[in-house]
Amino acid sequence: MNASERFFRAVETTGAWLLALLWIAPLLYAFWAAFHPSEYAVRFVLTAPLTLDNFVRAWDFAPFARYFLNTFILVTSILAAQLVLCTLAAYAFARFEFPGREIAFLLVLVQLMIVPEILIVENYGTMARLGLVDSILGIGLPYMASAFAIFLLRQTFKTIPRELEEAARIEGCGRLGVLWRVYVPLSKPTYVAFGLVSVSHHWNNFLWPLIITNSVETRPLTVGLAIFGAPESGVDWSMISAGTLMAVAPLLLAFLIFQRQFVQSFMHAGLK
Amino acid sequence: MNVTSPTDAVHGQGGSASSRLTGSRRGFSVRSLLPLALVAPALAMVLLLFIYPLGYSLISAFTLPEGGLGLGNFAKALELYSRDMVFTLVIVSVSTVLIGLVAILIGGYLLLGEQRWAVRILSVLYRWPLFIPFIVAAQCMRTFLAKNGLMNNTLTELGLIEAINTTSFLDWRGIIITFVWKQAPFVTLLVAGAMAALDRATVEAARGLGAGRLRVLVQIVVPQVMPTLVVGLILSFVTMMSVLSVPMMISGGHPTMMTVDMAFRINAYGDYGTANALGFFSYLMTGAVAWIYLRRGIDKEGAK
Numbered sequence: 001m002n003a004s005e006r007f008f009r010a011v012e013t014t015g016a017w018l019l020a021l022l023w024i025a026p027l028l029y030a031f032w033a034a035f036h037p038s039e040y041a042v043r044f045v046l047t048a049p050l051t052l053d054n055f056v057r058a059w060d061f062a063p064f065a066r067y068f069l070n071t072f073i074l075v076t077s078i079l080a081a082q083l084v085l086c087t088l089a090a091y092a093f094a095r096f097e098f099p100g101r102e103i104a105f106l107l108v109l110v111q112l113m114i115v116p117e118i119l120i121v122e123n124y125g126t127m128a129r130l131g132l133v134d135s136i137l138g139i140g141l142p143y144m145a146s147a148f149a150i151f152l153l154r155q156t157f158k159t160i161p162r163e164l165e166e167a168a169r170i171e172g173c174g175r176l177g178v179l180w181r182v183y184v185p186l187s188k189p190t191y192v193a194f195g196l197v198s199v200s201h202h203w204n205n206f207l208w209p210l211i212i213t214n215s216v217e218t219r220p221l222t223v224g225l226a227i228f229g230a231p232e233s234g235v236d237w238s239m240i241s242a243g244t245l246m247a248v249a250p251l252l253l254a255f256l257i258f259q260r261q262f263v264q265s266f267m268h269a270g271l272k
Numbered sequence: 273m274n275v276t277s278p279t280d281a282v283h284g285q286g287g288s289a290s291s292r293l294t295g296s297r298r299g300f301s302v303r304s305l306l307p308l309a310l311v312a313p314a315l316a317m318v319l320l321l322f323i324y325p326l327g328y329s330l331i332s333a334f335t336l337p338e339g340g341l342g343l344g345n346f347a348k349a350l351e352l353y354s355r356d357m358v359f360t361l362v363i364v365s366v367s368t369v370l371i372g373l374v375a376i377l378i379g380g381y382l383l384l385g386e387q388r389w390a391v392r393i394l395s396v397l398y399r400w401p402l403f404i405p406f407i408v409a410a411q412c413m414r415t416f417l418a419k420n421g422l423m424n425n426t427l428t429e430l431g432l433i434e435a436i437n438t439t440s441f442l443d444w445r446g447i448i449i450t451f452v453w454k455q456a457p458f459v460t461l462l463v464a465g466a467m468a469a470l471d472r473a474t475v476e477a478a479r480g481l482g483a484g485r486l487r488v489l490v491q492i493v494v495p496q497v498m499p500t501l502v503v504g505l506i507l508s509f510v511t512m513m514s515v516l517s518v519p520m521m522i523s524g525g526h527p528t529m530m531t532v533d534m535a536f537r538i539n540a541y542g543d544y545g546t547a548n549a550l551g552f553f554s555y556l557m558t559g560a561v562a563w564i565y566l567r568r569g570i571d572k573e574g575a576k
Contacts, residue, residue: 009387016381016390020397026412026453027400029422033415042415044426089314096307104315111322113562118514118551121544122325122332145317148507175306197458204405207516222405237415244408251403259399 033241041237054242061239063216064246067224074136074209074220075202079195081144089145090153091179095165111147120211127212134218139209143202149194156190157183203251221247333548345549352533352546357553359527363444364512364557367451368505374452375459375501380489383467383475395464402457409454410521417441417449417522446522447529451512459504466500467493506565510558530554 033041034055040048058064092098093105123142124133132138160183168178184191206222213219225247336344350357378398385391401409416422417440424438441449470493478488494501519529530550537547 012385013387013390016385016387016394019378020390020394023453024397024400025423026409026416027404029416030412032422042420042422042425044422044429085314085317088310092307092310096310098304098307098311101307104311107315107318107323110326111318113510113559114322114326114555118554119322119325119329121538121547122328123321126321126325141317142321145314145321147318150314200403203403204408206405206407207514222407225405225407225411240411240415244411248404248408252400255399255403259396 030241030244033238034245036238038236038238041241054238055246058239058243058246062224062243064221064224064243066216067219067221067247068250070136070218071203071220071222074140075199077136078140078143078202079198081140082146082149082198083191083195085145086149086153087179087184089150090157091183093150094154094157108147108150111145112151120208123208124211133212134214136218138212139218139220140202142208146198149198152190152194153187156187160186200251329548329551332544333552335545337545345545346552348546349549349553353530353550355527356530356533357550359444360513360529360554361557363447363451363529364509367448367455367512368509370448370452371456371459371508372501372505374456375463375504376489376494378456378460379464379467379497380485380493382464383470383493384485384489398460399457401454402461404454406450406454406515407517407521409450410518413446413450413453414442414521417446443523443525447519450518450522451515454518455508455512459501459508462500462504463497466497470496502565506561509561513554513558 032044035050035052036048037051037053089108093101093108119142127133127138127141130138132141164182164186165178168182173181203220204222205220206226209220209223210226213223216224225243333345334341334343336342378394382391382395385394404412414421418424419438419440419442421440423441424433424435427433428435428438474492475488478492479485483491514531515529516531516535519532520535530553534547534550537543537550
């Protein structure tokens with residue numbers, strides 16, 4: 001290795017370290033503030049004592065166990081409904097011809113262009129008429145027929161060779177049997193990739209749950225976090241950071257455990 | 273759009289068992305109803321919770337406070353918030369471009385990097401913000417980027433800047449930093465996945481012919497992953513247009529983003545007309561971007 005190569009390698013190493021550190025800095029900061037006493041929240045002192053007191057105070061400050069349960073019910077019910085509704089619709093759009101198909105698909109695509117948050121006022125009225133204000137079903141209902149999932153699954157189903165469907169039909173499979181035994185198993189990477197996006201999006205969703213809920217029994221984690229208030233209102237950053245870490249810990253842990261599967265799913269999903 | 277023909281889809285098995293089962297009137301009827309039954313639940317929800325409120329919000333945007341239809345709400349929205357509309361478009365556009373650059377850089381390094389341990393560290397670290405909610409990202413950034421936040425305090429303690437010279441990044445810069453930090457991992461994940469799925473032979477061939485890594489990235493890798501990159505960027509653009517917590521928490525002053533203005537019109541004045549007019553402008557921006565993607569997809573299907 002000559003001097004020039006050594007120089008570029010050193011630049012590359014420094015650049016990679018710098019980017020990695022910059023990227024992780026805000027999260028490292030949250031860890032730092034959460035595990036140290038309040039007086040060290042914005043001071044970086046290597047000898048600062050470690051403490052779990054901030055987590056204890058944050059846990060006592062808000063009913064986190066209830067928020068965790070609400071969030072878990074919310075994301076799993078949304079995902080379950082999305083998988084069923086969108087799989088059926090995507091199969092019909094991908095493999096059947098029926099009257100009004102183009103218009104129906106266009107209506108679904110319009111949803112892809114506009115985020116549901118913009119329709120909050122009208123959706124609140126609909127939920128009020130359905131008696132679903134301040135309920136977990138009310139938070140999840142607007143997201144259950146996901147245009148993104150229908151579009152993604154339709155694209156994936158269209159790539160599956162018809163010969164496989166034909167073989168299954170000869171073996172006596174009904175149309176729903178073909179969907180269940182051929183299309184769904186072959187689209188597993190797309191389902192995993194979509195599941196990841198859906199769970200992280202709804203775990204993190206804030207605005208709609210903030211509007212539609214008004215009790216501890218239904219509030220998800222993100223809305224619960226908001227009650228910690230602003231730093232300038234006297235609440236200390238260490239406790240906010242501890243609450244923040246508790247809120248994101250399940251997703252981060254799940255990601256650390258399943259990251260290989262997640263990344264491979266995105267690789268095979270062919271999102272384009 | 274090239275769509276599956278009915279005979280392909282339903283009778284597509286040619287002389288197979290299925291086509292022999294299609295003779296009866298009952299079989300024909302069930303087959304005709306099945307796709308409608310499959311689509312009906314999802315379509316009903318789209319109509320009830322999306323198309324209906326969308327139509328209602330558009331009517332509300334065109335309904336004047338004193339009754340009747342007109343463009344009064346749009347005029348008011350333009351008069352009061354035209355600066356914020358431009359600000360929103362600029363912030364989200366700049367963030368989108370930066371997200372694209374970061375995604376290409378990280379994805380490219382993961383594919384072409386020669387320091388294995390550096391690649392491994394970067395591949396683990398870049399994904400973390402993916403699982404942080406926008407409100408939490410804003411909270412982290414607010415305490416990190418403030419004038420007396422950890423970033424400035426650390427730089428001061430390291431002697432790199434004087435305490436008196438520290439500046440707060442809690443303005444348009446903070447919004448962009450937060451958006452890029454939060455959304456880049458999602459796009460990078462898509463782009464890095466597409467890059468990893470590429471045929472390595474083309475990359476190796478170019479490297480063998482003496483092309484530098486930057487040239488390989490720009491001329492060989494990026495063009496091949498461009499469709500995936502565009503999808504990720506459009507999804508990020510639409511997501512960022514709808515975020516309220518980041519502009520509200522990072523930058524309290526003016527100009528600000530349209531979501532903050534919409535929340536303000538509703539909370540302070542109960543002015544749904546102007547809020548819906550602002551929403552209409554937001555639809556135009558996201559709709560224009562999403563249309564590019566859909567047109568591309570439709571053209572591609574047509575080409576097949």
